[in-house]
Amino acid sequence: MIESNSTYFKTISILIDLLLVNLSGYLGYIIAYGTFGMSDGRGINFIHILLINFVWFNVTQITKLYQDMFVKDAIPTIRQSLWSLMFFGIIIFLLVVYLKDFSVSYRLLIYTGILFAPLFLTGKVVFLLLRRSSRAKLINYKKVVIVGAGPLGLDLKNHLEKNTHLGYKVIGFFDDDPVKLTQNHVLGRVDECIDYVKNTTIYEIYCALPDRALSKIDVLMRQADKSMIRFKLVPDVKDYFKKNVMVQLYGHLPVLSPRTEPLEIFSNQVMKRIFDVLFSAVIIVFIMSWLLPI
Incomplete structure (x- = not known):
């Protein structure tokens, strides 16, 4: 960083x-x-x-x-x-x-x-x-990978590359789509992500998979936790909110609400x-x- x-x-x-x-x-x-x-x-x-x-x-x-x-x-x-x-x-x-x-x-x-x-x-x-x-x-950039090479993952990559002050460098993507696997920026399938990260100097994963891939997200999250790898989930809420949101937990339910902090x-x-x-x-x-x- x-x-x-x-x-x-x-x-x-x-x-x-x-x-x-x-x-x-x-x-x-x-x-x-x-x-x-x-x-x-x-x-x-x-x-x-x-x-x-x-x-x-x-x-x-x-x-x-x-x-x-x-x-x-x-x-x-x-x-x-x-x-x-x-x-x-x-x-x-x-x-x-x-x-x-x-x-x-x-x-x-x-x-x-x-x-x-x-x-x-x-x-x-x-x-x-x-x-x-x-x-x-x-500037010591922190290397990260993104799971999910869809529109959300690409938006995240563009955001991190545009805002260089955040200190992140995206190494590549992991995705199970056969078409995307042939692209240069896709490093492999989702189940290959943890092994790839463990064998490199990468210690952080951003998950931008869609909601329908909940089972994959759960498995990936558990594997990252066991391997002491930071795991960050990026929910797709851009269709609902066009600005910053506040996340509140109601029990196990995350609730998102738009916010504008006065400061x-x-x-x-x-x-x-x-x-x-x-x-x-x-x-x-x-x-x-x-x-x-x-």
Whole structure:
């Protein structure tokens, strides 16, 4: 899967960007005030620095800057970087205007922004250039096979290949249809699937057989369980639902219902994140500044 590499490089990228934020702020302070010391009553303190870092981190969560780092193309990455800079600047400006305790001079903010923006964008361009040469190596695709080479199985294959960020690579199909057995992407019959998987580095099976093949599905599921192979059943419900569904179990009966999670809507995600940032900013400025006087 992608997860091991993605988590490691995501953490490194977050830390580097936070380092650039603080480095730009320190250099901006030197340029603005002509001094290396930050304890001379210039209006900047530890609470301010903590709040600025907090705002930047949450802004990048809103724009999903660090999501699917190896899969996203260059243009979406640069676009999200620009949005991050814009949101960051707007929120910091609002904090300076409306929070009296956040008394950071405009001169310092301007110098910091002038330094941080090119450093940040240059870092993203360098990352994209380095990623281009080793992109395929960084994505460790998980090999899977699909049982059932019908329309549902083909749709699943196309979905996994289109959404490469899921981290799956379809090796082939298993199907009992004599016509399909002659096709190149069909590896064998359904009863040959478990033996094939056990002799390879494949540890996951997607079953896209129709409902009428229930006996085959049951046998295959039991064999996969005994062999410690992940088995995932893909029910054919596309004729009933054209979007995500929620699965609930009523005893042994699976019940599917259409759902639209409020937080799946991007505008709601943005509003929630902005509320979280502003609420936390108030806590940091008013509560922590009282608990940790500087």
